[in-house]
Amino acid sequence: MRKKWMKGMILSMLAGSAVFASVMTADAADIRILPVDTAKFWSGVKFDFNVEVANAKDLQNVDITINGKPAADVLGKNLEQQVLDNGVVSYRANDVTFKNTGDYLVSVTANDAEGKSAAEASYTVVQEKAARPAKNVILFVGDGMSLQAREIARILSKGQTNGKYNDLLAMEKLDHNAIITTSGYDSLVTDSANSASAYSTGHKSVVNAMGVYENSTADPLDDPKVETISEILKRTRGMSIGIVTQAETTDATPAAMVGHTRRRALQDYLAKDYLADYHRPDVIMGGGSSRYLPNTVMGSKRKDNFDVIQAFKDKGYTFATTDAEMKAAPADKPLLGLFHTSTMNVYLDREMLKNPKVLKGFDDQPNLIDMTKKTLDILSQNKNGFFAMIEGASIDKQLHVMDWQRAAYDTIEFDKAIEYAEQWNKEHGDNTLIIVVADHAHGVSISGTYHERDGKKGTEAVRVYQNSIMPTFQDADKDGFPDNPDPDVTLAVQYANHPEYYENYHFMPVPTPPALSVTETVEEAQNIGDKVEFHQVSKASSKANPARIHPGDPAELMPANTPKDDPQECHSADDVLLNAGGPGSEYFHGVMDNTEVFFGILRALGVNANHSVNPDLSKEAK
Amino acid sequence: MKAARIRRAACGACLALAALAAPFAASAEDLSFSELYSDWTAAGLVLSEKTESLEGSTVTMTGYMAPPLTPTIRFFVLTEVPMSVCPFCSSDADWPDNIIVVKVSDPVTALPYDSPIAVTGTLEIGSEIDAETGFVSQLRIAADSIEAL
Numbered sequence: 001m002r003k004k005w006m007k008g009m010i011l012s013m014l015a016g017s018a019v020f021a022s023v024m025t026a027d028a029a030d031i032r033i034l035p036v037d038t039a040k041f042w043s044g045v046k047f048d049f050n051v052e053v054a055n056a057k058d059l060q061n062v063d064i065t066i067n068g069k070p071a072a073d074v075l076g077k078n079l080e081q082q083v084l085d086n087g088v089v090s091y092r093a094n095d096v097t098f099k100n101t102g103d104y105l106v107s108v109t110a111n112d113a114e115g116k117s118a119a120e121a122s123y124t125v126v127q128e129k130a131a132r133p134a135k136n137v138i139l140f141v142g143d144g145m146s147l148q149a150r151e152i153a154r155i156l157s158k159g160q161t162n163g164k165y166n167d168l169l170a171m172e173k174l175d176h177n178a179i180i181t182t183s184g185y186d187s188l189v190t191d192s193a194n195s196a197s198a199y200s201t202g203h204k205s206v207v208n209a210m211g212v213y214e215n216s217t218a219d220p221l222d223d224p225k226v227e228t229i230s231e232i233l234k235r236t237r238g239m240s241i242g243i244v245t246q247a248e249t250t251d252a253t254p255a256a257m258v259g260h261t262r263r264r265a266l267q268d269y270l271a272k273d274y275l276a277d278y279h280r281p282d283v284i285m286g287g288g289s290s291r292y293l294p295n296t297v298m299g300s301k302r303k304d305n306f307d308v309i310q311a312f313k314d315k316g317y318t319f320a321t322t323d324a325e326m327k328a329a330p331a332d333k334p335l336l337g338l339f340h341t342s343t344m345n346v347y348l349d350r351e352m353l354k355n356p357k358v359l360k361g362f363d364d365q366p367n368l369i370d371m372t373k374k375t376l377d378i379l380s381q382n383k384n385g386f387f388a389m390i391e392g393a394s395i396d397k398q399l400h401v402m403d404w405q406r407a408a409y410d411t412i413e414f415d416k417a418i419e420y421a422e423q424w425n426k427e428h429g430d431n432t433l434i435i436v437v438a439d440h441a442h443g444v445s446i447s448g449t450y451h452e453r454d455g456k457k458g459t460e461a462v463r464v465y466q467n468s469i470m471p472t473f474q475d476a477d478k479d480g481f482p483d484n485p486d487p488d489v490t491l492a493v494q495y496a497n498h499p500e501y502y503e504n505y506h507f508m509p510v511p512t513p514p515a516l517s518v519t520e521t522v523e524e525a526q527n528i529g530d531k532v533e534f535h536q537v538s539k540a541s542s543k544a545n546p547a548r549i550h551p552g553d554p555a556e557l558m559p560a561n562t563p564k565d566d567p568q569e570c571h572s573a574d575d576v577l578l579n580a581g582g583p584g585s586e587y588f589h590g591v592m593d594n595t596e597v598f599f600g601i602l603r604a605l606g607v608n609a610n611h612s613v614n615p616d617l618s619k620e621a622k
Numbered sequence: 623m624k625a626a627r628i629r630r631a632a633c634g635a636c637l638a639l640a641a642l643a644a645p646f647a648a649s650a651e652d653l654s655f656s657e658l659y660s661d662w663t664a665a666g667l668v669l670s671e672k673t674e675s676l677e678g679s680t681v682t683m684t685g686y687m688a689p690p691l692t693p694t695i696r697f698f699v700l701t702e703v704p705m706s707v708c709p710f711c712s713s714d715a716d717w718p719d720n721i722i723v724v725k726v727s728d729p730v731t732a733l734p735y736d737s738p739i740a741v742t743g744t745l746e747i748g749s750e751i752d753a754e755t756g757f758v759s760q761l762r763i764a765a766d767s768i769e770a771l
Binding site: 287289290293295296297298299300301302303305309321322338339340341342360361362401513514515516517518519521536537538540542543545546565566567568 | 659661662663664665666667668669688689690692693694704705706707708710716717718719735736749751756758760
């Protein structure tokens with residue numbers, strides 16, 4: 001158990017954890033060292049080093065050493081001392097590196113009127129190189145793709161014969177796999193910003209943050225940064241970068257490959273920040289044009305009238321808004337493809353059901369396979385190689401709304417994109433590391449199967465043990481996607497962490513969320529002196545969505561088993577599975593921390609981050 | 623389904639708001655969410671001729687009130703379907719593309735969130751940022767009356 005603020009008075013220490021050199025008085029100042037204790041670094045990769053001292057009374061002197069030497073000497077840069085608006089005293093050096101591999105111990109002591117505080121942080125710095133290096137890396141992130149989400153897709157797409165699967169998913173045929181743990185440094189259950197940031201930087205962060213460690217201030221843009229994969233590979237190798245998603249292109253997973261912020265909701269900022277030379281992706285595809293359109297255009301969600309799309313065009317990018325425009329885009333130019341104002345529609349709605357009320361006017365959105373194809377066509381033009389992050393984004397979004405069928409079809413689509421990439425790699429020199437991994441899990445589980453053949457409905461029709469006869473999904477056209485998402489024997493899929501909702505074991509032809517967001521207003525008594533005053537206080541809550549009751553079925557109300565302020569099914573802390581193939585994939589085995597995905601990528605590429613081919617790329621977004 | 627929702631709202635804790643005068647209700651033009659835009663593309667939404675022609679006029683729109691986080695409010699968000707996320711309270715939840723901001727001159731207290739309401743007032747078009755909250759809107763109704771249906 002580690003705290004962000006390290007109080008000197010610690011009575012017991014967990015075995016193996018660092019860290020306090022001496023015992024101090026209980027009121028001594030609090031010290032925060034960023035990067036945090038246990039951080040691991042790739043030599044030469046940049047980071048901002050920051051020590052904060054809080055709650056000091058008449059702070060006298062602060063001593064910061066690394067391996068017993070003044071920190072400024074080791075980092076090659078003076079630590080700037082600053083009293084922040086919140087009274088915290090900050091000592092900070094930006095854009096520093098550890099040039100040499102090995103173990104480093106940061107020791108900080110602070111003396112104030114109350115006594116002496118001390119804190120330590122242990123770091124490891126590595127640099128490795130795979131025996132057979134990779135030229136390119138494709139990181140496929142199945143957002144929220146629990147082991148069970150994969151299995152649902154395998155059952156639907158491949159089917160079984162006498163209990164044996166007829167085939168495996170393409171992702172499951174990759175040579176190596178590992179179990180990945182997903183927690184951030186602040187909490188057990190992570191979110192997609194924090195987890196993607198681990199893949200992109202090798203550092204854990206906190207929920208809603210990417211490319212930063214969290215400092216004490218409220219400003220979401222002043223936190224100490226760590227260099228992202230896009231920045232490292234552009235600076236050290238001149239590689240091309242692609243970020244591809246079906247979510248908004250400024251959503252957490254794609255944005256964390258590039259940007260830095262404590263608050264992922266700053267999507268205006270992230271869209272414009274993509275323009276900065278030092279991390280600008282060569283291919284950006286997905287939804288979320290509302291973050292790029294100036295506020296003079298209907299559908300914009302920007303607070304300013306900056307036209308991010310025009311700025312990309314000015315830098316030579318092709319701009320595509322439809323599948324047709326994307327396919328027509330030339331391979332020798334960078335590409336900004338924005339196919340929806342917000343999140344793109346899912347495979348079932350986009351490719352099969354095509355309900356105009358669901359699609360609104362967005363009736364020519366590309367699928368992830370074609371987006372992958374175009375991405376590889378463009379990125380592979382760079383002789384220095386490329387890094388692409390390709391996300392199956394709506395696996396997560398559909399599990400949040402407890403729509404496992406829509407999640408399953410998107411998982412199959414995601415797998416088809418992986419299959420394409422594997423084939424592409426075989427045909428293009430077998431020098432691409434392909435990694436497939438989820439960023440976190442959902443509490444989704446396959447309870448058995450469900451049918452109403454004997455007239456039972458609802459929970460009584462959930463079939464377990466010997467009654468869980470095989471589902472009757474059919475795939476007559478052999479495209480891997482069942483022709484009907486609602487066969488008479490389907491899966492019974494249930495959730496470990498859900499809002500109040502009406503259970504509905506059937507496919508919902510129109511997306512229907514499980515719960516509605518409401519506000520509860522209550523009177524709260526406040527004692528003011530000898531008087532009691534009553535104030536109305538509002539708090540967020542949720543209630544089951546009655547539209548989820550299946551016509552003709554009993555209305556089975558399931559009480560929330562997570563706090564009611566979130567109307568969605570939540571992420572779970574379950575471990576996730578990683579598959580990898582191609583050069584460098586042998587790194588992945590056993591149980592690994594999520595930050596190891598980053599180290600596996602840099603090892604496969606054999607990155608020497610102490611060497612820059614593009615040392616002076618601008619950080620300015622314009 | 624719809625009838626059941628309305629009944630629940632009527633008998634629940636949801637209080638129809640304090641009576642606001644509705645002097646223009648009789649002459650108001652009905653405008654539905656499906657009529658707002660003539661085209662949806664990633665390069666922007668296109669307002670329909672009907673919506674454009676009603677700028678500055680009195681319209682009535684039916685939708686759902688997104689739950690606000692304070693008991694008294696100066697504006698609220700009208701949505702086509704009931705909100706299933708809470709953008710005011712969740713940092714990564716987001717608003718739909720086709721929302722209407724409803725500005726109220728007298729603070730309203732409790733309205734139902736899961737049954738439709740009809741808002742009548744003057745239609746405003748163009749980007750505006752609420753000075754206090756920073757909330758950005760493209761379409762607004764300065765409300766004269768709000769009715770729980």
